[in-house]
Each structure stands twice: as C-alpha cells, then as structure tokens.
Amino acid sequence: MHMPVHAFRDGASVMKKHWKLVGLGVGVLLAAEIYKKYNRKRRIQQRKDEVKKSCARLRQQLQNDGINEAKSKVITDLSITQLQSKLQNGELKAIDVLRAYQYKALEVNDKTNCIVEPIKEAEVWARELDNQTGPKGPLHGIPISIKECYSIKGYFVTAGMSYFLDKVVDDDAVLVKVVKAAGGVPFVRTNIPQTMMTFECSNPLYGNTTNPHDSTRSPGGSSGGEGALIGGGGSILGIGGDIGGSIRIPSHMCGIVGLKPTVQRLSLNGSLALNSGQTHVKPSGGPMANSVDGVVLAMKVLLDDTLFTLDPFVPPLKFNTKVYESKKPLRIGYYTDDGIITPVPACVRAVHEAKQALEKLGHTMVPFSPPDVHAAVARYTRTVLAERGDIAAGLLAGDEIDPSYKLMYHTYQTLPNILRMFFGLLMKTQDRLAGEVVSQRRIWFMLDWWDLHDEITAYKSKFIQHWRDMNLDAVISPGLACPALPSFKSIRVSTVLSYTALWNLLNFPAGSVPVSKVTENDQKQLNDTEVYPAKKYFERKLKEFCQDGVGLPVNVQCIALPYQEEVVLRLMKEIETNTK
Ligand SMILES: CCCCCCCC/C=C\CCCCCCCCCCCCCC(=O)NCCO
Numbered sequence: 100m101h102m103p104v105h106a107f108r109d110g111a112s113v114m115k116k117h118w119k120l121v122g123l124g125v126g127v128l129l130a131a132e133i134y135k136k137y138n139r140k141r142r143i144q145q146r147k148d149e150v151k152k153s154c155a156r157l158r159q160q161l162q163n164d165g166i167n168e169a170k171s172k173v174i175t176d177l178s179i180t181q182l183q184s185k186l187q188n189g190e191l192k193a194i195d196v197l198r199a200y201q202y203k204a205l206e207v208n209d210k211t212n213c214i215v216e217p218i219k220e221a222e223v224w225a226r227e228l229d230n231q232t233g234p235k236g237p238l239h240g241i242p243i244s245i246k247e248c249y250s251i252k253g254y255f256v257t258a259g260m261s262y263f264l265d266k267v268v269d270d271d272a273v274l275v276k277v278v279k280a281a282g283g284v285p286f287v288r289t290n291i292p293q294t295m296m297t298f299e300c301s302n303p304l305y306g307n308t309t310n311p312h313d314s315t316r317s318p319g320g321s322s323g324g325e326g327a328l329i330g331g332g333g334s335i336l337g338i339g340g341d342i343g344g345s346i347r348i349p350s351h352m353c354g355i356v357g358l359k360p361t362v363q364r365l366s367l368n369g370s371l372a373l374n375s376g377q378t379h380v381k382p383s384g385g386p387m388a389n390s391v392d393g394v395v396l397a398m399k400v401l402l403d404d405t406l407f408t409l410d411p412f413v414p415p416l417k418f419n420t421k422v423y424e425s426k427k428p429l430r431i432g433y434y435t436d437d438g439i440i441t442p443v444p445a446c447v448r449a450v451h452e453a454k455q456a457l458e459k460l461g462h463t464m465v466p467f468s469p470p471d472v473h474a475a476v477a478r479y480t481r482t483v484l485a486e487r488g489d490i491a492a493g494l495l496a497g498d499e500i501d502p503s504y505k506l507m508y509h510t511y512q513t514l515p516n517i518l519r520m521f522f523g524l525l526m527k528t529q530d531r532l533a534g535e536v537v538s539q540r541r542i543w544f545m546l547d548w549w550d551l552h553d554e555i556t557a558y559k560s561k562f563i564q565h566w567r568d569m570n571l572d573a574v575i576s577p578g579l580a581c582p583a584l585p586s587f588k589s590i591r592v593s594t595v596l597s598y599t600a601l602w603n604l605l606n607f608p609a610g611s612v613p614v615s616k617v618t619e620n621d622q623k624q625l626n627d628t629e630v631y632p633a634k635k636y637f638e639r640k641l642k643e644f645c646q647d648g649v650g651l652p653v654n655v656q657c658i659a660l661p662y663q664e665e666v667v668l669r670l671m672k673e674i675e676t677n678t679k
Contacts, residue, residue: 478554614654
C-alpha cells in the first residue's frame with residue numbers, strides 16, 4: 100500500500116514522542132527503584148544505629164547502678180528453681196534480677212552478637228512487680244528472652260528484612276502476653292536468620308550471631324540468638340519457634356534445652372510467619388532454657404487459662420503433672436542413623452549414653468527405624484518450599500541477600516530451571532535426596548497441593564501404625580547429625596535436617612537435651628574410615644566441618660506422640676539427671 104511521505108514524517112514524530120514517553124517512564128521507574136534501594140540501606144543503617152545506642156544506654160545505666168560481673172554472677176548462677184523461690188519469698192527483687200541478667204546478656208552479646216536489642220520497658224515492668232501487692236505470678240520477676248519474630252508492642256518485627264522496618268507492631272504476641280501476665284519480664288529480643296528459613300543466624304540488619312562455645316561456629320537457627328544467649332548464660336529462659344528444627348538445632352548446637360511442642364499446643368498468634376498460608380506443616384512456638392526445669396516451668400505457666408482465652412484455638416490442655424512425674428517404666432525406641440546422613444561419632448555416642456541411662460532407670464529400650472525417612476523429608480521440603488521462596492523473595496527485593504540464605508535463594512530464585520534441573524541431576528549422583536530437593540517443582544496446582552496433603556496424612560498413619568506395632572511410648576534420636584557447624588556452612592550439609600524436620604512433618608512433640616561434649620576420642624573416630632566411612636558427599640562435608648570440634652555440646656532428641664509433651668519432658672529430665 101502506498102503511503103505519502105508526510106505520513107511517514109508524522110509517524111516518525113509520533114514514534115519519537117512515544118519513545119520519549121517510554122524513556123521517561125523507564126527513567127522514573129529506575130529512579131524509584133534506586134531511591135527504594137537507597138532508602139532501604141538508609142533505614143538499615145538507621146536501625147543499626149538505634150540498636151547500638153540502645154545497648155550503649157543500657158550499659159551506661161548498669162554502670163550507674165554499680166552492676167558488675169560479681170554482682171551479676173551471684174544471681175545468674177542460680178538455678179531457675181532457686182531464682183523462682185527467692186523471687187517468690189521476696190529475698191530477691193525483680194529489678195535486681197533484671198539488672199544481673201541485662202549485664203550478663205550484654206556480655207554474651209559482645210562475644211556472640213545474639214541480641215537484636217534490649218527491651219527498654221523491662222525496667223518499668225520489673226519495678227511494677229516489686230511494688231505490687233497481692234499474690235505473685237509463677238514467673239514473678241524472671242527475665243525472659245524473646246526471639247525477634249514475636250511481636251512486642253512498639254518494636255520492629257522483621258525476620259531480618261528491611262521491608263518490615265516501615266512500622267513498629269502495635270500489640271504483643273499471645274505468648275508474650277501470657278509471660279507478662281504470669282509475672283515474667285521480657286528483657287531482650289534475640290537474633291534470627293534472614294527469612295528464618297535456614298538453620299543459621301545471620302541477616303543484614305542485625306549481623307551474624309556466633310556460637311558461645313566457639314566463635315567461628317554458628318549457634319544454629321533459626322532461634323539462634325536464643326541458643327547463643329542462653330548457652331552463654333545471658334538468659335535463663337526464652338521463647339523460640341520451630342518449623343524444621345529452629346528450636347532444637349540451636350539447643351543442640353549451644354548445649355541448652357529446647358522443646359518443640361505439637362503445633363498449636365502453644366499459640367503462635369502475633370509471631371511473624373512469612374508463609375502462613377502453608378497449611379500442611381505448621382510452625383510451633385516453644386520454650387528454650389538452660390535446664391529441663393526451666394522448660395517445664397514455662398510449659399506449666401503457659402498452658403493456662405490466660406493462653407486458652409487469648410487464643411481459643413489452643414486446645415485447653417493444661418500441663419499434665421501426673422504424666423511428667425510418673426515413674427512407670429516406658430518402652431522407648433532409639434535410633435542413631437535415619438539412612439539419610441550418618442551422624443558423626445559424638446552424636447551417635449550421645450544416643451548410646453542416653454539409652455544406657457534410661458535402661459538403668461528401668462525403661463525398655465528397643466531399636467527403632469523410622470520408616471521411609473527419604474520420602475518423608477522429600478515431602479517436607481516440597482511443602483515448606485512449595486512456592487520455592489517466592490514470598491520471601493518478594494519481601495527481600497532491594498535487600499542484600501545474606502550469605503546464610505544465598506545458596507537457597509539463588510537455587511530457587513535466580514537459577515534458570517534448566518540449569519537447576521542439571522544441578523539437581525548432578526547432585527543426585529552424590530546424594531539422591533539433595534538432588535531431588537534441588538530439582539523439585541514449584542507447586543502450581545491446587546490438586547497437587549491437596550495430593551501432597553494426602554501423601555503426608557498417609558505417611559503419618561503409616562508411621563503411627565509402625566509406632567503402635569512396636570508398642571512404643573517414646574523415641575530417642577540424635578539431636579542432629581553433627582555438633583555446631585562453622586558459620587554459613589549449614590546449607591552445604593542440609594540433609595542433617597532430616598533428624599529434626601521429620602518430627603515437624605509428623606507433628607510430634609520433640610525436645611532436645613544436652614548429654615555430652617565432643618571428646619578427643621570422638622574426633623579420632625570421626626577420622627577413622629572404619630568407624631565413619633563418609634561415603635556420601637554430605638558426610639564428607641560433615642567430616643570436614645566437624646574437625647577441631649572438641650568441647651562442643653551434643654544433645655539427644657526425645658519424641659512422643661502428639662500432645663504428649665509431658666512424656667518428652669519426663670525423658671529429657673531423666674536424661675539430664677542421669678548423663679554427663
Ligand atoms: C532437607 C534436605 C535438604 C537437601 C538440600 C541439598 C542442598 C542443596 C543446596 C541448595 C538448595 C537448598 C535447599 C534447602 C533445603 C532446606 C529447606 C528447609 C529449610 C527449613 C528450615 C526451617 C528452619 C525453621 O525451623 N524455622 C522456623 C520458622 O518459624
């Protein structure tokens with residue numbers, strides 16, 4: 100078709116105008132993006148400065164009040180039972196206990212960077228308790244540390260992401276309210292890893308937390324700040340959260356006690372969850388402490404009418420003291436290897452020591468093999484990574500990706516599918532599960548999601564049948580396949596998660612209790628190929644990361660059927676009392 104020349108000229112000028120508009124649009128978008136990034140960086144810096152100032156203020160306050168190492172130690176050396184009784188009978192004041200723990204917490208923080216910030220209102224709360232007349236609550240004056248993801252009115256809840264620095268939260272989480280109603284004094288907020296979906300403890304806002312027993316190692320995560328703080332002696336009781344091991348892994352790596360209850364035995368209302376729409380495997384909130392007594396006290400106090408009223412979806416099951424204190428001999432399964440990754444010798448030895456101790460107490464110990472752990476863990480990762488980290492990635496836009504999260508982020512977010520499949524195939528030659536996890540598909544369709552639910556339900560039934568066939572009351576297992584790992588290395592041995600994540604998939608309560616410390620002989624055995632052949636790639640990596648680990652804590656895990664936290668705690672107490 101013929102077009103007159105002027106038509107071309109007009110067309111060209113219109114195009115030119117359009118290009119100008121497009122250019123302008125792109126420029127505005129780019130400028131907005133640059134501004135957003137700049138603004139986020141500025142906010143992060145501002146946050147870092149606020150935190151530094153708030154620690155400096157507290158330090159000054161403690162100095163003004165004449166608190167020193169010796170004064171603090173007199174109080175922080177008390178067991179939770181002694182502390183509770185001295186606070187109840189008025190021998191100790193809440194403010195003095197708070198000051199002692201603030202001092203110690205800052206000291207541990209200097210070594211490990213475990214605190215996000217002190218809670219400034221703690222002093223007011225402690226003084227109010229000291230002035231209070233009438234009956235005292237069971238946690239009266241006991242300082243409690245709180246994982247960063249739990250809301251505390253007036254504070255930022257971020258999971259290590261600057262996206263959440265826009266506004267502070269306007270109410271306390273349910274567990275924080277229950278703690279306060281019982282007279283507890285929330286006094287510090289503790290660090291977490293970026294997104295909370297790793298078992299490290301590092302993020303660009305608050306930095307990396309290190310292990311109190313070895314500063315080159317991680318405390319584990321995601322409740323790693325709690326692990327490091329309690330493990331270092333800077334808190335006696337804290338609250339964590341767990342969807343794959345986040346209470347139990349730091350407990351194991353820092354040598355403290357932690358309980359992951361059945362989902363919803365305690366409330367998680369008011370705690371940050373990035374993927375709360377993921378319904379198949381849910382997180383649990385639970386206590387972490389320096390003793391089983393601490394965890395038991397927390398469970399007794401939390402499982403109360405205040406909790407049942409604040410969150411009516413929590414089944415009104417009070418702590419069953421009869422079950423906890425029962426002396427009836429139990430039939431307990433034990434295993435040291437789940438077939439996914441062989442634990443290092445120290446972790447195997449800990450299970451044997453716990454088994455012997457329980458046997459001496461009259462329990463019957465029987466070898467147990469959890470059925471089909473491979474399929475279970477593959478389903479677990481398909482579930483928790485169903486959207487392959489899209490939600491976190493959306494919130495992270497503009498933030499630096501933390502080294503602890505990088506490999507997972509890039510595997511699922513930036514690697515083109517074809518390369519990921521190739522990487523997965525390559526991985527499969529080394530480790531079948533890891534290869535499957537790397538190449539697993541995003542769940543797009545509702546029917547796939549429902550099928551996955553049915554598969555998990557079927558697995559639960561099969562597992563419970565196996566448990567019943569063996570007539571078990573409980574099971575003990577390694578706390579994890581390795582003690583504390585060097586910082587930022589956990590993703591390279593992430594199959595170790597099979598020891599903890601299995602119980603999240605099944606929704607069984609599981610607790611972690613210290614049994615021993617890595618010895619020279621454990622290390623010798625680790626390097627003896629007859630004892631630890633390290634045939635799999637991840638086992639070779641474990642062996643590498645576990646060198647020079649003498650003295651690191653080693654826990655075991657205790658597990659029971661859903662809603663039988665009291666059985667778990669009973670075993671933990673018996674192990675704590677009869678090992679080491
Ligand atoms: C479990 C087997 C994993 C094998 C992965 C092989 C490693 C290949 C490298 C990169 C791919 C990354 C795959 C990462 C898999 C781990 C996924 C689950 C992480 C869940 C951690 C949960 C921590 C937690 O409990 N958070 C509490 C939140 O409230």
